[in-house]
Amino acid sequence: MQVKTFTGASSQEVLAQIKAELGPDAVILSDRTYRKDGVVYHEVTAGLERNAQGITAASGEMPSGWGEWHKEWMQIKDQLFALMKPAIQMERLTPRQRVALEYLQREGVSDAVAVELYKRLLAEPGASVLECLCGMVPVKGWGSEAWQQRFHLLVGPYGAGKTSTGLRFALHVRQQSPEARIAFINTDCLRGNGRLLLRHWAELSGFSYMEAPDKAALQQALVATAAADIVFVDVPGLAREQDLTGWRAEMGLDMEDVATHLVLSPFCDPMQMREFLRRYQCSGEGSIVWSKLDEAVSFGHIVNVACAAGLPVSALSFGAELKESLTPATEPLVWRLIFKRQIPGRTA
Helix, strand or coil, X not given: CEEEEEEECCHHHHHHHHHHHHCCCCEXXXXXXXXXXXXXXXXXEEEECCCHHHHHHHHCXXXXXXXXXXXXXXXXXXXXXXXXXXXXXXXXXXXXXXXXXXXXXXXXXCHHHHHHHHXXXXXXXXXXXXXXXXXXXXXXXXXXXXXXXXXXXXXXXXXXXXXXXXXHHHHHHHHHCCCCCEEEEECCCCCHHHHHHHHHHHHHHCCEEEECXXXXXXXXXHHHCCCCCEEEEECCCCCCCCCHHHHHHHHCCCCCCEEEEEEECCCCCHHHHHHHHHHCCCCXXXXXXXXXXXXXXXXXXXXXXXXXXCCCEEEEECCCCCCCCEEECCHHHHHHHHHHCCCCCCCC
């Protein structure tokens, strides 16, 4: 672990130093306030485990005491942001900026994201709230031009809608490129409903379909789909002790021409969202698909997750139908959803 002590005139200044040097994954180990020559100083010791991912990949398990340590860190982090929140001087913002920031907080945007947005607004006095938010919430709409990878993994918790999202992606590709050869590899073979749905629609739409419950079957499926232009892989939901990197290594899915699409619903609580981001963390290209939007009442988590994951939003999904129920994401659609609760294709 890399450990370093930071000192500043305020807790906000010290946290900014930690974030700039060690990054958002740094852990606060201790903090104190002292006075020297009549001046108050804030001192925080932070650490960063450089090989945290390596430990998991090598042993398959978190080190002893990791869960309790991480829980304590999250509590300390929440307390620090609670202390920082009163330091947000709303009078320094324009009326429009102030209204937007207060609205986002009511919609569930976290204190950490609110503080970051506040700092950006102060750093760019002439910028609008949307201009600053666009730098925090990237968007890369689904489509063959933006996503040219041959393999696309659909990952996420059970019930999030990853199987239907894969079918919607494929139907969108077929609409754009009728001659495209599309294949599905279903590695989530234990769930009867999803399995039957995927096979049924694949047959109706003329998509190749194969099942691969284990490594040997997956390798055979990869050979059988060699002629396909685009291959969608439906990944099973992972348990708490699993992660996507380990699952790919176990299945021998180590090709580089891959994009990973994490399907989430906006009504999961923050702790569950953090766990899903850890469990389905991907290397290389990836995106977030927000599903079941018609069942949610607020959409602030979209901002929180984008800032935490660093992944662009690729698509917005709503409704139970497979056709006309997924829209490639654009910045106007995302912000209408968050600020107006307007689902694509519907009135506010």
